[in-house]
Amino acid sequence: MTSSVIVADSSPLISLARRVAERLQIRRIGTLGILQRAKKAGLMSEVKSYIERLLYQFVMKASLIFLPPLS
DSSP, X not given: OOOOEEEOXXXXXXXXXXXXXXXXXXXXXXXXXXXXXXXXXXXXXXXXXXXXXXXXXXXXXXXXXXOOOOX
């Protein structure tokens, strides 16, 4: 049997993919998990700047979604 993994982060479609993968007993991993594994494998010397960039992008997207409409 081969080992399967789904790469998933957040969005409605990804949420559905995670649930399906869980039912099929397929392991799931997100962006932070990939960064962690890459650092552990010696493929990256540091991940902090990548995590900070992801957090900044998330905050920017969230702030755009929750901004009140312009009057």
